[in-house]
Amino acid sequence: MIDRLLNMKKIRLVLCAIGVLSGCAGVGGQAKPDWIDGVSVAYPSRQYLVGVGQAENRAVAEGHAYAAVARIFKAEVSAQAKDWESYLLIEQRGHSSEERRLTLDNLTRVSTDKVLENVRIVDRWVDRHNGVHYALAGMHRPQAETSFMEKITELDRSISDDVEEAHRPSDKLAKVRALRRATRSLVLRETYNADLRVIRPSGQGTAATYRVSELTHELEQFLATNLVLAVAVTGDQVEPAQRALIEGLLKEGLQVTSRPWSGERLLGGDSSGPPPELLLRGVVRVWPMDVRDPQFKFVRWCSDFEVVDLASQRVVGALSKGGKEGHLSDREAIAKAVRVMQQEFSADVAKAIAAHVYGESELPAQASQPAGCPRDG
Numbered sequence: 001m002i003d004r005l006l007n008m009k010k011i012r013l014v015l016c017a018i019g020v021l022s023g024c025a026g027v028g029g030q031a032k033p034d035w036i037d038g039v040s041v042a043y044p045s046r047q048y049l050v051g052v053g054q055a056e057n058r059a060v061a062e063g064h065a066y067a068a069v070a071r072i073f074k075a076e077v078s079a080q081a082k083d084w085e086s087y088l089l090i091e092q093r094g095h096s097s098e099e100r101r102l103t104l105d106n107l108t109r110v111s112t113d114k115v116l117e118n119v120r121i122v123d124r125w126v127d128r129h130n131g132v133h134y135a136l137a138g139m140h141r142p143q144a145e146t147s148f149m150e151k152i153t154e155l156d157r158s159i160s161d162d163v164e165e166a167h168r169p170s171d172k173l174a175k176v177r178a179l180r181r182a183t184r185s186l187v188l189r190e191t192y193n194a195d196l197r198v199i200r201p202s203g204q205g206t207a208a209t210y211r212v213s214e215l216t217h218e219l220e221q222f223l224a225t226n227l228v229l230a231v232a233v234t235g236d237q238v239e240p241a242q243r244a245l246i247e248g249l250l251k252e253g254l255q256v257t258s259r260p261w262s263g264e265r266l267l268g269g270d271s272s273g274p275p276p277e278l279l280l281r282g283v284v285r286v287w288p289m290d291v292r293d294p295q296f297k298f299v300r301w302c303s304d305f306e307v308v309d310l311a312s313q314r315v316v317g318a319l320s321k322g323g324k325e326g327h328l329s330d331r332e333a334i335a336k337a338v339r340v341m342q343q344e345f346s347a348d349v350a351k352a353i354a355a356h357v358y359g360e361s362e363l364p365a366q367a368s369q370p371a372g373c374p375r376d377g
Contacts, residue, residue, distance in 0.1 A: 033125050035136050046201050049139040058133045062121050065137035068117050070112045073195050077111050080194045111191045118144040148196045155189040172227050177359030211332040228255045230276035235284040237338050244342035248350025279308040296326040299333040299342050317356050317363025
């Protein structure tokens with residue numbers, strides 16, 4: 001009996017010793033890993049980029065770990081943004097600094113998505129004393145470098161093809177679209193190159209054949225001298241409608257002649273400038289609605305626009321907008337309708353036309369009418 005008790009005590013001592021050696025100290029978990037304090041033998045900095053997250057549950061801790069890695073890259077992309085200022089300005093010309101910031105944020109988001117493709121949760125630990133979960137997110141530098149270089153090489157081929165197309169004799173719209181594609185691809189390529197500088201221990205990226213500022217300048221110069229738009233609005237509220245359209249098109253980086261258009265030609269002014277290649281013509285109608293409402297007066301507005309290639313006289317796109325507004329008097333209802341109409345023209349209509357010119361989306365040959373907007377106005 002005494003021998004049996006002695007044997008049981010020995011077993012307890014052995015188990016306790018094993019627990020101490022494993023760092024459990026009687027709490028049932030593994031020893032605190034070295035990466036929690038910032039240095040890891042298993043994941044050395046020359047081989048891995050790592051981020052640590054902690055939270056009260058595993059999922060949130062892992063999310064924080066991924067975010068810690070992403071922040072390293074976001075800082076580098078933001079630091080390189082000054083090199084893309086010319087692109088950001090043409091992309092959001094005339095818009096607020098907050099809207100320009102959104103453009104940069106979109107680039108950062110694309111970068112983050114690509115980065116996180118190469119990040120994995122490589123270790124976890126739970127502190128049994130306080131229930132805190134820890135997670136280690138890691139990116140293997142050599143593997144990530146290969147992934148990013150493949151993407152950069154693919155973009156370089158695409159950029160070269162587009163620049164070559166832009167420099168070949170072709171129609172003007174094709175040249176604009178090729179330069180636009182090349183510029184956008186180059187900005188994305190430089191975003192990935194900023195990431196590559198973080199991935200490589202040397203901090204070196206891979207130089208591009210072209211510069212963002214050079215392609216942007218070439219596109220702007222070509223638009224200013226070779227692809228001018230004319231705007232002709234008829235119907236109701238012509239002046240505010242036409243002004244809103246011109247302002248919106250200028251914000252989108254397009255060149256618009258200030259000379260009025262009548263029938264098939266420009267009127268008055270200096271005729272030494274480049275002739276327009278495209279004509280945006282449209283009809284606007286604003287009229288009171290017969291609605292039996294004791295307090296409010298209602299007004300409907302409708303518009304039909306066509307984009308015409310002046311060389312061929314072919315309609316290359318069409319779009320329509322319309323709406324209904326109400327207020328306490330007819331005059332106030334009309335004023336409100338005009339304000340809303342101007343906002344639609346300077347934003348949605350101008351963006352749709354610019355997207356068509358840049359080749360980012362196509363306008364239909366014939367637009368469908370908004371509800372309540374008959375063709376006879």
